[in-house]
Amino acid sequence: MTRTPHARAAAALAVLLLFPALADAQELRWGTDPTGGAPFVYKPPGATEADPYIGFEVELADYLAKKLGRTSVLVDGLWKSLPELLDKPRTGEKGIDIVLNGYEERDDLKAKYAATVPYYVYRLALIARDDADFRDWGDLKAKAGQVGVLGESAAAVYAKRLFGEGRVLESDDVENVVGMVKDGRLAATVQDGPAAAHFVKKYPELRTVGTGRQPGYYVIYLRKGDDRLRAQLDQAIQDGFADGTLQRIYRKYGVWNEDQEWLAHRYTGTWPVPIDQEELAAEAGGGSIRKLIPQLLKAAGMTVLLAVTSFPLAMLAGMLVALVRVYGPRWLGVPLGVYVEVIRGTPLLLQLYVIFYMLPKALPALALDPLYAGIIGLAINYSAYEAENYRAGLRAIPRGQMEAALSLGMTRLTALRRIIVPQAFRIVIPPVTNDFIALFKDTSVCSVILITELTRKYNELYNFNRDLVVELAVLTAGLYLVMSYPLALLAGWLERRTGTHGGTR
Amino acid sequence: MIRVSNLTKSYGSTRILDDVSLEVRQGEVTALVGPSGGGKSTLLRCINGLEDFQAGEVAVGDVNLVGGRPHPTADLLRLRKRVGMVFQQFHLFPHMSALQNVLSGPLYALGESRAAAEPRAKALLERVGLGHKLDARPANLSGGQQQRVAIARALAVNPAAILFDEPTSALDPQMAKEVLAVMRDLAEDGQTMAIVSHDLASISRIAHTIHILERGRVVFSGPVEQAFGDDGPARRLMD
Numbered sequence: 246m247t248r249t250p251h252a253r254a255a256a257a258l259a260v261l262l263l264f265p266a267l268a269d270a271q272e273l274r275w276g277t278d279p280t281g282g283a284p285f286v287y288k289p290p291g292a293t294e295a296d297p298y299i300g301f302e303v304e305l306a307d308y309l310a311k312k313l314g315r316t317s318v319l320v321d322g323l324w325k326s327l328p329e330l331l332d333k334p335r336t337g338e339k340g341i342d343i344v345l346n347g348y349e350e351r352d353d354l355k356a357k358y359a360a361t362v363p364y365y366v367y368r369l370a371l372i373a374r375d376d377a378d379f380r381d382w383g384d385l386k387a388k389a390g391q392v393g394v395l396g397e398s399a400a401a402v403y404a405k406r407l408f409g410e411g412r413v414l415e416s417d418d419v420e421n422v423v424g425m426v427k428d429g430r431l432a433a434t435v436q437d438g439p440a441a442a443h444f445v446k447k448y449p450e451l452r453t454v455g456t457g458r459q460p461g462y463y464v465i466y467l468r469k470g471d472d473r474l475r476a477q478l479d480q481a482i483q484d485g486f487a488d489g490t491l492q493r494i495y496r497k498y499g500v501w502n503e504d505q506e507w508l509a510h511r512y513t514g515t516w517p518v519p520i521d522q523e524e525l526a527a528e529a530g531g532g533s534i535r536k537l538i539p540q541l542l543k544a545a546g547m548t549v550l551l552a553v554t555s556f557p558l559a560m561l562a563g564m565l566v567a568l569v570r571v572y573g574p575r576w577l578g579v580p581l582g583v584y585v586e587v588i589r590g591t592p593l594l595l596q597l598y599v600i601f602y603m604l605p606k607a608l609p610a611l612a613l614d615p616l617y618a619g620i621i622g623l624a625i626n627y628s629a630y631e632a633e634n635y636r637a638g639l640r641a642i643p644r645g646q647m648e649a650a651l652s653l654g655m656t657r658l659t660a661l662r663r664i665i666v667p668q669a670f671r672i673v674i675p676p677v678t679n680d681f682i683a684l685f686k687d688t689s690v691c692s693v694i695l696i697t698e699l700t701r702k703y704n705e706l707y708n709f710n711r712d713l714v715v716e717l718a719v720l721t722a723g724l725y726l727v728m729s730y731p732l733a734l735l736a737g738w739l740e741r742r743t744g745t746h747g748g749t750r
Numbered sequence: 751m752i753r754v755s756n757l758t759k760s761y762g763s764t765r766i767l768d769d770v771s772l773e774v775r776q777g778e779v780t781a782l783v784g785p786s787g788g789g790k791s792t793l794l795r796c797i798n799g800l801e802d803f804q805a806g807e808v809a810v811g812d813v814n815l816v817g818g819r820p821h822p823t824a825d826l827l828r829l830r831k832r833v834g835m836v837f838q839q840f841h842l843f844p845h846m847s848a849l850q851n852v853l854s855g856p857l858y859a860l861g862e863s864r865a866a867a868e869p870r871a872k873a874l875l876e877r878v879g880l881g882h883k884l885d886a887r888p889a890n891l892s893g894g895q896q897q898r899v900a901i902a903r904a905l906a907v908n909p910a911a912i913l914f915d916e917p918t919s920a921l922d923p924q925m926a927k928e929v930l931a932v933m934r935d936l937a938e939d940g941q942t943m944a945i946v947s948h949d950l951a952s953i954s955r956i957a958h959t960i961h962i963l964e965r966g967r968v969v970f971s972g973p974v975e976q977a978f979g980d981d982g983p984a985r986r987l988m989d
Contacts (some may be wrong), residue, residue, distance in 0.1 A: 643839075643841070645837060645839055645841035646841060646843065648800055648835075648837070648841065649835075649837065649841035649842075649843070649900075650843075650854070650858075651799075651800065651826075651830065652798055652800070652830055652833075652834065652835035652904075653830070653834070653854060653855035653858075653859045653903070653904070653907055654827060654830040654831040654855060654859035654860070654907055655854075655855075655858050655859045656823075656827065659858050659859070660858075663854065663858045664843055664854070667845050668843075668844065668845050671845065743845065
């Protein structure tokens with residue numbers, strides 16, 4: 246413990262702080278979300294932890310880094326929060342120079358960040374089973390069937406506009422959505438061109454339907470003011486198109502097509518027609534918070550629906566489980582004890598996955614609508630917690646209550662119904678209210694099974710309205726509060742009304 | 751009315767009741783007395799089917815409970831409609847008013863209509879001196895008042911006999927007096943009762959017959975006068 250090492254460390258730190266450029270100027274740190282999958286950034290099947298990521302964006306990043314005389318460093322993050330990483334210093338934890346991960350060119354993002362020239366032109370593709378009975382987007386529009394999309398993507402916005410909000414189901418997991426189309430549980434899915442190309446190749450029973458729609462650019466986002474880096478990247482992208490490097494990379498992953506041809510020609514100055522690119526921000530509902538409120542309210546309606554349907558079921562099931570465990574036969578009580586431990590010991594998310602994705606694979610008749618799967622999943626999950634609440638409540642009733650009821654000649658069942666349960670009910674009002682409020686917020690987990698409730702809608706709006714981040718967050722939190730606070734009031738009222746004190750009623 | 755024959759009950763290896771036989775006749779007030787742990791309360795609970803027993807028999811009217819096996823539910827239901835019970839700790843239903851407590855038996859055990867049961871329930875509360883407390887919750891009643899509601903509740907199902915398990919032990923002397931007054935009133939009406947009590951002085955003024963239990967055995971059975979006579983066995987207990 247001498248002073249010297251401290252002083253040395255302090256000096257080193259000062260150097261790092263004062264001259265960040267010296268610290269790692271040789272790196273090109275690019276933010277990406279590897280869970281987005283093939284063909285963007287992924288690991289091939291069978292790859293181990295140690296194997297590097299591959300994908301056309303990995304090779305693009307490597308190419309760009311090489312052109313800039315730097316080394317490419319992949320920094321992983323959540324796709325939708327990648328731009329936020331640019332708000333932090335590039336030298337810190339998860340510090341990045343650029344966002345490179347299938348991000349569309351969008352006005353709301355360009356208001357906050359700088360963007361390069363496009364490195365890719367995508368179109369939305371409609372994917373369906375090979376035996377689907379529609380030939381084009383318009384055909385499907387006229388027919389029934391639900392359409393899955395990646396939540397918060399441009400594809401989601403377009404699909405909702407074309408097919409109507411009610412027919413579009415959103416998920417964070419592209420694999421799942423595509424899998425449901427493959428299994429015939431969804432009519433089709435709308436995907437960005439590169440992903441579509443990948444999945445159609447991977448699953449022979451799928452094909453793209455009609456022509457690609459709604460073209461847009463993928464661009465690289467970076468900090469405003471990073472003009473030198475931006476100019477270098479712009480140059481590198483254009484050079485890459487001109488000398489065929491990007492064509493080689495894109496072809497390797499099956500994502501080179503006419504649109505890229507067009508882009509290449511544009512950079513080399515021989516293609517006259519610019520793509521119409523203006524609509525995206527407008528149709529995402531961008532702009533004023535006032536336009537977003539009705540959408541949030543509608544999604545909040547779904548949250549309420551999920552909560553008020555699933556919780557009574559959970560209470561009923563929980564009460565039955567608790568009654569059997571406290572007053573019923575052991576041969577039934579023991580398995581129910583196992584049920585409670587398994588259900589409350591495993592994540593709700595996992596349970597919803599099992600109910601919605603796994604069970605139908607075992608038994609196709611169990612393919613539930615997302616809404617029903619969500620209600621049942623929440624009800625099952627919370628039934629375990631309610632069972633424990635009620636068990637505590639039942640145990641708190643003195644044994645003499647049951648004996649007094651029996652000695653009057655009541656049957657056990659009548660005694661439970663008239664004497665024991667009403668008393669237990671009152672005892673458990675506070676913890677049960679607590680769980681109801683918790684369930685209100687847990688409904689957000691249902692977004693993994695393609696239900697658009699308040700949190701998913703918030704994420705979606707947030708994604709396309711980066712300029713309204715604070716307003717959206719406050720509004721969404723406020724809606725949850727407005728929904729759950731009356732429950733607390735109701736519980737207080739119930740508690741007073743059913744109280745054992747207070748003379749009359 | 752109530753006949754207990756050779757009843758034996760054990761918890762594990764501890765014998766609580768050992769070959770107990772006794773009889774409670776119609777219209778008779780019977781007191782079960784003796785030192786703590788003598789098995790008095792357990793005997794009462796066996797008579798009402800709240801406890802199983804290993805051997806012997808309990809007969810109430812035409813219902814027989816036989817030791818050594820679980821009692822059939824139907825027998826228990828019939829038995830309990832003939833035998834009411836009043837507990838040391840009252841065990842009123844705290845979520846119900848006094849009137850609702852008294853109504854609970856007629857409504858939920860006998861299946862009577864509220865219209866039919868309510869006048870009688872009110873009359874019973876009147877009889878125990880609580881006609882003005884119909885709507886009070888148990889939490890707002892004194893211990894003596896609660897025990898009197900409990901007696902009215904037991905009476906409401908028209909039992910042939912009522913078992914009292916230490917009815918005044920949880921009460922202070924003043925409240926105990928209220929409850930004892932009600933019990934004496936019932937006794938004078940010819941209500942069949944079996945009372946477990948420590949309060950020998952009070953009980954001697956109500957009971958006709960005394961059984962003394964010690965260590966699970968009946969060591970004395972006979973008329974009150976004999977038990978409390980100069981050399982009576984009850985004298986010994988009081989000292």
